[in-house]
Amino acid sequence: MKASENNRKSHIREKNYLNILNAAEEVFAQNGFKGSSMNAIAEKAGLPKANIHYYFSNKMALYMEVLQRILVEWNQGLGEFTEQDDPSEVLEHYIASKVLQACQKPHQSKLFASEVISGAPAIADYIRTEMRQWLREKSAIFQIWMDKGLMKPVDPSHLMFMIWSTTQHYADYQTQVLLLLNQQEYETSDYETITRIVTEVILTGVGLTPSWKKQ
Amino acid sequence: MKASENNRKSHIREKNYLNILNAAEEVFAQNGFKGSSMNAIAEKAGLPKANIHYYFSNKMALYMEVLQRILVEWNQGLGEFTEQDDPSEVLEHYIASKVLQACQKPHQSKLFASEVISGAPAIADYIRTEMRQWLREKSAIFQIWMDKGLMKPVDPSHLMFMIWSTTQHYADYQTQVLLLLNQQEYETSDYETITRIVTEVILTGVGLTPSWKKQ
DNA sequence: ACTCATGTTGACCAAACGGTCAACTTAAGT
DNA sequence: ACTTAAGTTGACCGTTTGGTCAACATGAGT
Numbered sequence: 001m002k003a004s005e006n007n008r009k010s011h012i013r014e015k016n017y018l019n020i021l022n023a024a025e026e027v028f029a030q031n032g033f034k035g036s037s038m039n040a041i042a043e044k045a046g047l048p049k050a051n052i053h054y055y056f057s058n059k060m061a062l063y064m065e066v067l068q069r070i071l072v073e074w075n076q077g078l079g080e081f082t083e084q085d086d087p088s089e090v091l092e093h094y095i096a097s098k099v100l101q102a103c104q105k106p107h108q109s110k111l112f113a114s115e116v117i118s119g120a121p122a123i124a125d126y127i128r129t130e131m132r133q134w135l136r137e138k139s140a141i142f143q144i145w146m147d148k149g150l151m152k153p154v155d156p157s158h159l160m161f162m163i164w165s166t167t168q169h170y171a172d173y174q175t176q177v178l179l180l181l182n183q184q185e186y187e188t189s190d191y192e193t194i195t196r197i198v199t200e201v202i203l204t205g206v207g208l209t210p211s212w213k214k215q
Numbered sequence: 216m217k218a219s220e221n222n223r224k225s226h227i228r229e230k231n232y233l234n235i236l237n238a239a240e241e242v243f244a245q246n247g248f249k250g251s252s253m254n255a256i257a258e259k260a261g262l263p264k265a266n267i268h269y270y271f272s273n274k275m276a277l278y279m280e281v282l283q284r285i286l287v288e289w290n291q292g293l294g295e296f297t298e299q300d301d302p303s304e305v306l307e308h309y310i311a312s313k314v315l316q317a318c319q320k321p322h323q324s325k326l327f328a329s330e331v332i333s334g335a336p337a338i339a340d341y342i343r344t345e346m347r348q349w350l351r352e353k354s355a356i357f358q359i360w361m362d363k364g365l366m367k368p369v370d371p372s373h374l375m376f377m378i379w380s381t382t383q384h385y386a387d388y389q390t391q392v393l394l395l396l397n398q399q400e401y402e403t404s405d406y407e408t409i410t411r412i413v414t415e416v417i418l419t420g421v422g423l424t425p426s427w428k429k430q
Numbered sequence: 431a432c433t434c435a436t437g438t439t440g441a442c443c444a445a446a447c448g449g450t451c452a453a454c455t456t457a458a459g460t
Numbered sequence: 461a462c463t464t465a466a467g468t469t470g471a472c473c474g475t476t477t478g479g480t481c482a483a484c485a486t487g488a489g490t
Contacts, residue, residue: 225437227437228436228437231437262439263438263440264439265438265439265441266437266438266439269439270437
């Protein structure tokens with residue numbers, strides 16, 4: 001255990017660790033923190049409950065780990081643009097990414113929603129610092145675009161809220177949407193339909209033109 | 216107890232009944248069905264737990280009662296319009312109602328969201344029948360307006376989803392919105408700001424003109 | 431004043447909860 | 461083959477859970 005330390009510190013550890021994390025993500029997403037039991041997570045992971053506690057000291061630690069993984073993945077996946085970029089392109093790309101994320105990994109948004117609904121006890125600090133900072137930066141870029149007359153002037157923060165809400169809706173309210181549309185699950189064609197209408201309405205709403213309508 | 220039967224069957228019963236229902240609404244909204252304990256509801260209501268069971272046979276019955284009251288109130292408050300009405304007026308009024316509802320009674324939307332996130336076990340039937348029927352009717356009206364050239368053609372169902380998501384966002388994600396805006400609570404001026412931007416973006420997005428921009 | 435329906439509640443129960451631990455099996459370095 | 465670290469797990473503990481019940485208090489009709 002000297003040379004191989006970097007190669008595969010512990011193959012089995014990482015395997016089970018991720019297995020538990022994935023199971024926990026699903027269970028927590030369905031019933032929130034308080035509503036989820038370690039037993040349910042253990043069963044979903046196919047392991048005895050005591051084994052979960054070998055990898056995670058307690059329920060809260062597991063929950064925080066799941067939450068953090070989601071936030072990291074979200075921050076990697078999207079959201080970097082500058083005032084030099086084209087407003088339409090940026091918004092189109094951002095909305096498309098969010099829709100894909102919502103449809104393909106609805107658990108993540110559901111868990112996040114659950115956390116926020118219950119008062120965000122675990123991530124209030126994150127929202128108050130990192131997230132607010134991110135929103136400020138992007139809002140400033142929106143504002144510059146509006147000042148330049150590139151888009152219609154609307155409150156930048158609330159514009160971002162509109163993008164978040166319309167896209168995440170397809171994750172959080174997945175059950176309702178599918179029941180209303182009489183579908184079993186989202187299909188690839190749905191991603192496009194959703195992206196298209198959300199993009200079209202919002203972009204047109206702020207005086208922009210979707211790329212497929214240009215020229 | 217013959218003549219007074221209609222007057223006030225039991226004043227004390229109704230008082231406690233509503234007290235418990237309100238307490239349950241808050242608690243269920245925060246932590247969902249599984250995450251809420253009868254004890255927490257009892258404490259919120261200021262009654263011993265056993266007293267709750269005098270009015271509601273069990274947890275599920277109480278939960279269903281709370282849910283049903285919400286659905287009834289929602290169906291009363293809004294959503295009735297016909298193809299003869301003016302599209303802009305209808306959408307404006309509908310959005311304004313939903314925003315007011317979200318800001319003033321966020322518990323209700325939060326509880327509904329919780330239920331849907333956890334797979335809508337208690338209201339899947341309601342969604343599949345009544346709600347879907349309602350959506351079909353309103354979508355048909357949207358479609359007629361679009362066919363008449365009164366508004367831009369977009370998928371009517373998804374347009375409704377956009378209205379629902381943008382407005383309910385301010386209830387479900389209330390904590391996040393307030394933390395990001397650095398506010399303690401929604402103020403009357405917020406209702407107007409939110410209504411204004413949501414209405415403006417969506418109406419413009421579907422080729423309509425908000426009333427305050429006309430002429 | 432008496433009566434009976436209505437409402438109240440502490441004490442209690444079985445089940446499920448989060449979490450611990452010692453005994454055990456498996457994997458890996460020498 | 462031996463040793464030690466890593467991983468597994470059934471049994472168990474104290475607490476909380478939803479729910480019951482018998483004893484009690486209070487209301488209203490006569």
